[in-house]
Amino acid sequence: MISQRAWLAVALLLAAAGAQAQISGGVVKIGVLSDMSSLYSDIGGPGSVAAARMAVEDFAPAKHGLKVEIVSADHQNKPDVGSAIARNWYDTEGVDVIVDVPTSSVALAVSQVTKDKNKVFLVSGAASSDLTGKACTPNTIHWTYDTWMLANGTGNAIVKQGGDTWFFITADYAFGHALERDTAEVVKKAGGKVLGAVRHPLNNQDFSSFLLQAQASKAKIIGLANAGGDTINSIKQASEFGIVKGGQNLAGLLVFLSDVHGLGLDKAQGLIFTETFYWDMNPQTRAFAKRMAAANNGKYPTMVQAGVYSAITHYLKAVAAGKTDADGAKVVAKMKSMPTDDPLFGKGSIRADGRKIHPAYLVEVKKPSESKGPYDYYKIRATIPADQAFRPIDQGDCPLVKK
Amino acid sequence: MDSIFGIPVQALFGQLLIGLINGSFYALLSLGLAVIFGLLNIINFTHGAQYMVGAFCAWFLLTKLGIGYWWSLLLVPIAVGVFGIVIERLMLSRLYKLDHLYGLLLTFGLALIMQGLFRHEFGTSGTPYAMPEQLAGGRNLGFMFLPNYRAWVIVASMLVCLATWFVIEKTKLGAYLRAATENPALVQAFGINVPRMITLTYGFGVALAAFAGVMAAPIYQVNPLMGADLIIVVFAVVVIGGMGSIMGSIVTGFALGLIEGLTKVFYPEASNTVIFIIMAIVLMIKPAGLFGTVR
Numbered sequence: 001m002i003s004q005r006a007w008l009a010v011a012l013l014l015a016a017a018g019a020q021a022q023i024s025g026g027v028v029k030i031g032v033l034s035d036m037s038s039l040y041s042d043i044g045g046p047g048s049v050a051a052a053r054m055a056v057e058d059f060a061p062a063k064h065g066l067k068v069e070i071v072s073a074d075h076q077n078k079p080d081v082g083s084a085i086a087r088n089w090y091d092t093e094g095v096d097v098i099v100d101v102p103t104s105s106v107a108l109a110v111s112q113v114t115k116d117k118n119k120v121f122l123v124s125g126a127a128s129s130d131l132t133g134k135a136c137t138p139n140t141i142h143w144t145y146d147t148w149m150l151a152n153g154t155g156n157a158i159v160k161q162g163g164d165t166w167f168f169i170t171a172d173y174a175f176g177h178a179l180e181r182d183t184a185e186v187v188k189k190a191g192g193k194v195l196g197a198v199r200h201p202l203n204n205q206d207f208s209s210f211l212l213q214a215q216a217s218k219a220k221i222i223g224l225a226n227a228g229g230d231t232i233n234s235i236k237q238a239s240e241f242g243i244v245k246g247g248q249n250l251a252g253l254l255v256f257l258s259d260v261h262g263l264g265l266d267k268a269q270g271l272i273f274t275e276t277f278y279w280d281m282n283p284q285t286r287a288f289a290k291r292m293a294a295a296n297n298g299k300y301p302t303m304v305q306a307g308v309y310s311a312i313t314h315y316l317k318a319v320a321a322g323k324t325d326a327d328g329a330k331v332v333a334k335m336k337s338m339p340t341d342d343p344l345f346g347k348g349s350i351r352a353d354g355r356k357i358h359p360a361y362l363v364e365v366k367k368p369s370e371s372k373g374p375y376d377y378y379k380i381r382a383t384i385p386a387d388q389a390f391r392p393i394d395q396g397d398c399p400l401v402k403k
Numbered sequence: 404m405d406s407i408f409g410i411p412v413q414a415l416f417g418q419l420l421i422g423l424i425n426g427s428f429y430a431l432l433s434l435g436l437a438v439i440f441g442l443l444n445i446i447n448f449t450h451g452a453q454y455m456v457g458a459f460c461a462w463f464l465l466t467k468l469g470i471g472y473w474w475s476l477l478l479v480p481i482a483v484g485v486f487g488i489v490i491e492r493l494m495l496s497r498l499y500k501l502d503h504l505y506g507l508l509l510t511f512g513l514a515l516i517m518q519g520l521f522r523h524e525f526g527t528s529g530t531p532y533a534m535p536e537q538l539a540g541g542r543n544l545g546f547m548f549l550p551n552y553r554a555w556v557i558v559a560s561m562l563v564c565l566a567t568w569f570v571i572e573k574t575k576l577g578a579y580l581r582a583a584t585e586n587p588a589l590v591q592a593f594g595i596n597v598p599r600m601i602t603l604t605y606g607f608g609v610a611l612a613a614f615a616g617v618m619a620a621p622i623y624q625v626n627p628l629m630g631a632d633l634i635i636v637v638f639a640v641v642v643i644g645g646m647g648s649i650m651g652s653i654v655t656g657f658a659l660g661l662i663e664g665l666t667k668v669f670y671p672e673a674s675n676t677v678i679f680i681i682m683a684i685v686l687m688i689k690p691a692g693l694f695g696t697v698r
Binding site: 041237 | 411414417418421422424425522523524526527528529530531533534540541547548550552553622623624626628629632633664667668671672674675
């Protein structure tokens, strides 16, 4: 009797150890790599860490026999800093997956490191469509949005309204260039014309000189291919220089909820842009926003932070289903094979090139008189269905896609 | 002759004027730094943070207490200046006998702490500050649209710069100050309270930074990082002008604004490096700066 029990115990222990061995280090370690201190830190940053915590909490890892840990770091928007942290995390800290990473130049570097180390990279904050185009890898999934999607949503809508001549004010790095390129293509395809562009350094304070050049171009639309603090200052100073009063219109190509909050409705009203998540869409998104605000100094979630939640949720599901986190490419393959479903983005899927697919929303910023209070900022003007929101898979030149 | 290197002359005028406006911020900030360095031998790295605090104070006065721009222009420099005096009395005054480096480290640390606190509280998107009504709008100059507020920035900062220069270089008070930095023991022997003068000078330098902060609030986003972005450039301006030279920092501030403005037209990608290139060249040719003297 006793020996039978002892054998059972040994067998159970072995089984447990066997299951453990598939999870590297016995724990699924998630690294949130973001801009924690500079111009993009309200878009991702500490809010992304809070979203990651909530995703893990809601997944209840113990129920699936998993142990999950979260670490975070500041990449300072520098590719060298970002890839050094990624390498250190993968090599010595036992991190299995990196999420978020705003700033496309950093994301492209981390994507390469992730592939070399065969781990998993879930991009929420970065925008460049090259991540699922010519720079795609079997280890990277681009979750929330990308430059093609922004260009397609916003560019098309504006050209249709008659904004057919464009001048770009572009952030001078991978993201800005990709956004300008993708938008210019959309504009030309829709019959519009691009009259010129000016490139400004990342994290610029004064845009008056660039705005004057845009004014001189006489373009109907001034496309802002920048983000965060750069977009805020561009819009603010454009109003000072009477750009809109002079008959030209601004197109903020990448605007986040936090930017609108920073600008105030007075300056931001009437802006049209594309997002994939807005907190005030249904009871689940509203509940999520309330929780996020409580966890993140009263700030409502941006689409990037929502994307972090959604991506981690699906990743943990895949790890639980496949019972392993050791082989990054295999985990990503598993994630691609499962349909996605979470309270924030609803049902969706992940394509072979690593592009996560879901609907996008064309939004317009409310007038101050239409808003009921802080963070009541958007009117949703159109929904772009999931199958039209992102670049068709055969047009991205991703080597993973067989033609 | 209606274009120079492919840029229409009219557009060029506009860009030069914009450069001058940005230059007036450089001048205001570098002036405060130069006063503090020239008279106290302290490299005041908190200057950018004090500029940021000035902008936030203006925002706070407007949104919480309903006190408008014009009063802020007076009250904020006084408040932040007093805060500077407290810092000087409690901490900086203990470092005068030590190497420059200690003052630099202390003020740099203080700047990081101040920025960190504001970032924690307000995030990095910042908050908007409304343009004062009297200065909203602008006029068409023919070659460009000049917002009234920017015109005011040039006038106000020129006045403040020249007044400061006048007080320090041309009045009796200024003479005492300069004498006190040359030979504090002797000046004290004449019955002048040197430590108090030094303290007030630091407070004045800090007040200048806060004044620039209030001036900047309606144009730039009021943002915890607004000073950190600017302070490095301003230091370059001071180094080019010659550490401690009052006139040097004013002239170089405006001149570098102009040069940066031109760079934004001809090769915008280099607009945030051009000042450092100039700094490197000046340091190689004239290590004491354009207006500096070797001590």
